Amino acid sequence: MTRADLVLHNGRIVTYDDVGTVADAIAIAGGRIVAIGSEADVRPFAPAGAEVVDLQGRTAMPGLIDAHTHVELGARARYIWSDVRHLDRAAIAAEVRRLVAARAPGSWIVLQGTYRQDLPDRAELDRIAPHHPVAIRWSMHMLNANSAALGASGIDRAYQPPAGSRVERDADGDPTGFLEEGFDLLAIPPTPQPTLRDALQRSLREQFLANGITTVYELPASADAVRSYQELQRNGELPLRMTLNMTIPPGHQPVIELDELLRSGLQTGFGDDWLALGAVKIFADGDEEAAAHSRLLSERPGGWGLFTRTYQQLAREVMQISAAGMQVWIHAIGDVAQEMAIDAIHAANRVHAGLRPRIEHVANLVTDPTQLDRIQAAGAIPVPTAAFMHGTAPDDALPPGALRYAYRTLIDRGFMPPGNSDSAGTQPFAINPFHGVYHMVARRNVRGESICPSEAVSVREALTTYTRYAAHAAFKERSRGSLEVGKLGDVVVLDRDPEQSPVEQLRDVRADLTIVGGAIAYERGRDPRDEEQTL
Numbered sequence: 404m405t406r407a408d409l410v411l412h413n414g415r416i417v418t419y420d421d422v423g424t425v426a427d428a429i430a431i432a433g434g435r436i437v438a439i440g441s442e443a444d445v446r447p448f449a450p451a452g453a454e455v456v457d458l459q460g461r462t463a464m465p466g467l468i469d470a471h472t473h474v475e476l477g478a479r480a481r482y483i484w485s486d487v488r489h490l491d492r493a494a495i496a497a498e499v500r501r502l503v504a505a506r507a508p509g510s511w512i513v514l515q516g517t518y519r520q521d522l523p524d525r526a527e528l529d530r531i532a533p534h535h536p537v538a539i540r541w542s543m544h545m546l547n548a549n550s551a552a553l554g555a556s557g558i559d560r561a562y563q564p565p566a567g568s569r570v571e572r573d574a575d576g577d578p579t580g581f582l583e584e585g586f587d588l589l590a591i592p593p594t595p596q597p598t599l600r601d602a603l604q605r606s607l608r609e610q611f612l613a614n615g616i617t618t619v620y621e622l623p624a625s626a627d628a629v630r631s632y633q634e635l636q637r638n639g640e641l642p643l644r645m646t647l648n649m650t651i652p653p654g655h656q657p658v659i660e661l662d663e664l665l666r667s668g669l670q671t672g673f674g675d676d677w678l679a680l681g682a683v684k685i686f687a688d689g690d691e692e693a694a695a696h697s698r699l700l701s702e703r704p705g706g707w708g709l710f711t712r713t714y715q716q717l718a719r720e721v722m723q724i725s726a727a728g729m730q731v732w733i734h735a736i737g738d739v740a741q742e743m744a745i746d747a748i749h750a751a752n753r754v755h756a757g758l759r760p761r762i763e764h765v766a767n768l769v770t771d772p773t774q775l776d777r778i779q780a781a782g783a784i785p786v787p788t789a790a791f792m793h794g795t796a797p798d799d800a801l802p803p804g805a806l807r808y809a810y811r812t813l814i815d816r817g818f819m820p821p822g823n824s825d826s827a828g829t830q831p832f833a834i835n836p837f838h839g840v841y842h843m844v845a846r847r848n849v850r851g852e853s854i855c856p857s858e859a860v861s862v863r864e865a866l867t868t869y870t871r872y873a874a875h876a877a878f879k880e881r882s883r884g885s886l887e888v889g890k891l892g893d894v895v896v897l898d899r900d901p902e903q904s905p906v907e908q909l910r911d912v913r914a915d916l917t918i919v920g921g922a923i924a925y926e927r928g929r930d931p932r933d934e935e936q937t938l
């Protein structure tokens with residue numbers, strides 16, 4: 404009999420297996436679950452010397468999975484750039500002045516704001532920072548730059564941005580400083596790699612592990628981040644498990660050309676249980692006005708969505724990626740981009756089935772419910788993000804018949820939408836999966852306004868998106884997503900039972916213990932620095 408290294412007992416251990424088993428105790432040895440069931444089932448596995456944790460009735464469940472996130476961008480926003488999300492415009496100006504005084508002329512100043520925040524424009528930034536390039540981001544999709552930043556980056560009257568990005572111009576043709584999908588256009592020098600590595604490790608520990616997350620599907624934005632994750636893993640310092648999903652150009656944050664990736668022969672899943680190659684990510688359009696919405700195509704000149712490629716190119720790429728045995732994720736926010744993604748996937752999936760192609764952001768807004776039939780026929784996984792309900796406008800702004808964050812409909816139709824934060828520094832609080840769970844169950848935005856309440860799901864269903872469905876969305880269902888013998892010993896112990904929690908308090912559910920591979924990797928209260936996660 405295998406001797407356990409860690410035993411948890413006297414708990415309510417919700418296994419998230421496909422029949423909804425609830426166990427009292429679990430034993431983990433050699434990083435994997437060796438027994439789970441009643442106290443009597445598990446006791447024989449607990450020799451003297453094993454670490455035994457009495458859960459005292461607390462709830463435990465599989466380690467949570469964030470199925471689409473931007474650890475690198477969030478880490479840069481929090482630990483490398485200046486985080487001004489909570490400041491008003493005058494306070495942001497004061498922060499820029501402080502940074503100008505502290506840094507040599509010519510050195511870059513990057514600030515992270517949040518959606519719809521009132522941020523200083525080019526003229527105001529020029530007055531405060533005439534000799535320092537400054538970029539201030541609403542999100543990874545939109546920013547304001549000052550004249551020094553535009554000048555250092557060669558963005559002038561004659562400049563033409565690459566496909567998928569837009570430089571706003573005034574009536575005279577001069578750039579206003581507002582860039583859409585254009586962060587990569589700025590000539591910001593790279594962060595020293597050790598600084599980046601330490602920021603990534605801190606983010607994984609303080610923002611993810613401390614929220615009960617044991618696996619993240621990351622979208623790295625630089626080769627230095629990819630190297631950093633490997634270095635952390637080699638040194639045994641990677642706090643949790645990751646897949647790296649590689650973005651190809653055109654579009655922002657590309658890390659590899661598709662041709663190079665195809666030539667390498669690498670496939671989805673290469674790596675091990677800690678660090679593995681994930682999918683190929685393609686941006687089909689942008690966000691907000693840069694999303695390719697049919698209703699915006701004619702709204703005002705220049706306000707149309709930003710396509711990164713033609714349909715023919717997209718279809719060819721998806722076919723090539725699938726032929727190479729790789730999973731594809733297509734970012735598509737506007738309905739036109741989504742239909743392109745559905746068609747491209749449908750064509751490839753007929754030839755190379757079983758690769759679980761994903762469409763990111765589909766089902767956040769469904770203007771035409773027949774779209775779900777096409778997604779089903781195409782064999783794609785829809786990936787909405789519940790956390791965005793936080794800032795969503797109330798239902799009275801919805802076109803008639805439209806659905807938002809259609810979790811109820813998706814699950815009833817047999818889809819398995821994976822839970823995710825899609826956090827990139829703009830809403831770091833949304834990394835907590837219970838933030839997403841709250842929105843899926845309560846169906847309210849931050850002002851308490853109702854968001855398509857008929858799409859509500861139960862707490863158990865919401866947490867299934869962060870466990871079983873998320874595992875499935877990256878071919879990880881044999882190793883994680885439920886607590887069953889043979890799977891990885893990744894467990895989170897919660898401070899309360901979310902299924903008994905009042906709905907309004909779901910966001911307050913906290914991880915008491917996060918266990919990765921049978922080792923206690925996070926314990927609430929043990930390291931005060933970890934409590935930063937609650938900010």
Ligand SMILES: [Zn+2]
Nearest residue numbers: 471472473825
């Ligand atoms: Zn994203």
